[in-house]
Amino acid sequence: MVSFAFEPEHVEFAESLKAFAARELLPNYRDRAASTDFPFEAFKQLGDLGVLGIGLPEEFGGTGDDDPVLLGLATEVLAAGDVNVASAPVQIGLVGSQFLHCDRAVQERYLPSLIRGEETVAIALTEPGSGSDASALRTTATKVDGGWVLNGEKTAITWAMNASASLVYARTPGTSRSTGISCFVVPMDSTGVTAHHMLGMGCLPLGWGSIHLDDVFVPDDHLVGEEGRGFHSVMSHFDFSRAALGLLCLGAAQRSLDEAVQYAKDRETFGKPLTEYQGISFLIAEHTTLLEAARWICYRALWLRATGQPHTALASMGKWWPPLVAKDAIEAAMRIHGNLGYAAEFPLQQRYRDVTAYLIADGTSEIQKRIIAGDVFRRGTVNL
Ligand SMILES: Cc1cc2nc3c(=O)[nH]c(=O)nc-3n(C[C@H](O)[C@H](O)[C@H](O)COP(=O)(O)OP(=O)(O)OC[C@H]3O[C@@H](n4cnc5c(N)ncnc54)[C@H](O)[C@@H]3O)c2cc1C
Incomplete structure (x- = not known):
């Protein structure tokens, strides 16, 4: 079996987070992103929604079951509202997975407050x-x-x-x-x-x-x-964070493209809406295709992890390509908006700057390609 479908509860959770992101995160994303103040208020909201405890033990306030697909979905959906806030489930998932190997008193000290969104590590x-x-x-x-x-x-x-x-x-x-x-x-x-x-x-x-x-x-x-054993432990957890960060970039890019579609419908030049011009409509079609392809690489990596199958190469694919695809899609959305795409009062330029971080953070593209090539040379294929 080479594919998966989202569980109904995944879809339900994503729908409620999508509404939250549009209502609570998107309107103030640009202002939050322009400040160096840490958005603890938004983090606490994520804590209340249960997003920060995905896969972490119930006794500390988490959801219990390890569910990398749900973590990726939550990250993608939240990134449409705020790229920076959306990184929280991934970072806390990564930190939390390390705390599982800690002394009980240390777990009790940090895990509940991390999951509630009150502290960061x-x-x-x-x-x-x-x-x-x-x-x-x-x-x-x-x-x-x-x-x-x-x-x-x-x-x-x-x-x-x-x-x-x-x-x-x-x-x-x-x-x-x-x-x-x-x-x-x-x-x-x-x-x-x-x-x-x-x-x-x-x-x-x-x-x-x-x-x-x-x-x-x-x-x-x-x-x-x-x-x-510290090095080996953190490296194994990067396999889920990399694909989830790919989805973070894609969520921000999809939102940018959605805004460009709406703008293309509304904006007229030479007596016709922008949607009538192939130069614009093909741009939207091409980036929509690339986002969709990149998305499924990430979800496949997370699904392979969830089902206990080898996924290191897929996770690296989900880290080098999706951020690049996302950055290019956001740039296209900026260009479709003309001068407004460059204006600081709109979120497009902010998403471009925030998403660019993920070309480097959590391992650069070159390092991901080394990992993929190593797998190909070792196993002959990355497919099952
Ligand atoms: C926004 C952001 C957040 C970050 N957050 C964290 C964090 O929370 N914790 C943390 O520990 N680190 C963090 N980092 C650091 C990040 O993990 C490193 O920057 C990254 O791993 C690259 O290391 P470097 O900057 O030293 O570049 P270098 O390793 O010096 O690489 C320089 C260039 O050479 C390329 N390169 C290096 N080796 C090879 C090779 N063998 N083959 C081909 N090309 C190669 C690289 O791809 C890169 O283009 C963050 C970075 C950023 C930008």
Whole structure:
């Protein structure tokens, strides 16, 4: 079987989120996106809707069942309203899946408030000297009585400026590559932790920044999973976040194209609506086709994950191509709007800037293509 259909409850949930995104998120997206204030109010609304606990344990307020397809659907639908707010279920899904390997007291401290949308926890992997080559990281974790002492610098970290804690990846001194990398929950108010804001061309409210760790003590029970297994653990979870981020970009692009369709119907030039011109209608047809194709790559990857089948290559396809397809579709929608597409008072230019982040964040296109090619060379095919 090579396809899937959405369950009726998926469709029902998506419809209610679609209405929420149009009513609560879209009207203020542009203003929120132009500010560096973190949108906790919108996050709490997502918490109330149950979106932030998809796949996380019921005892902490989550939905219980792991459902990557639902997580992707929620992300896609919310992105039509606000690209930045829509990244929350993916980021919390990624963080939450790491917390499942934590000490019980640490889970109780963070999971309920994350799922309610009251707090954020960052993922701090990238360093000034290692991004794509993440296993070359140099931050150290030295064992001491009762815990570890961390030293190093993390950069380009989403939520660095608003997180209560970060999942920090650090290596035991003397180890190399992925061996010896462990993951630690580091409260951001620990002595020796400082965060500095980095401004991007978009995603301003997400509090992108660097984190400096200067002799930071982390107690034993803040180790995530097994010592020395941190790198392998986070890599396996990127397989769902990548396809879900593809859908995030596509949700924003579809909304932009819908706006362009409406504009093309309303706007007249040379005595006829824009829809009468093939130069416009073919543009819409082509981008509609590409969005649809990209969408099904993402859902297929999530469905393969949900059904326990190999999906790493599909997830990488869902990460390199959909953001590109989405960016191009948003640009087409901007051009169809003429000067209004470029105007700061409309959301199109904002979506373009926010979506562009995902050409790089969570692994660049080149790295995804390396993963796909590796699978093709190893297995001969990415199909089942
Ligand atoms: C908006 C945003 C949010 C982010 N959020 C986080 C976060 O929350 N946590 C976190 O840890 N990181 C985060 N990052 C960092 C992100 O994961 C890295 O930027 C990314 O992995 C690339 O690493 P780099 O920037 O060091 O580029 P490099 O690894 O130096 O790559 C530079 C260029 O070379 C290419 N390249 C590198 N190696 C190869 C190769 N072998 N073959 C072909 N091409 C290659 C890359 O594709 C890229 O084009 C974020 C980045 C952005 C932009």
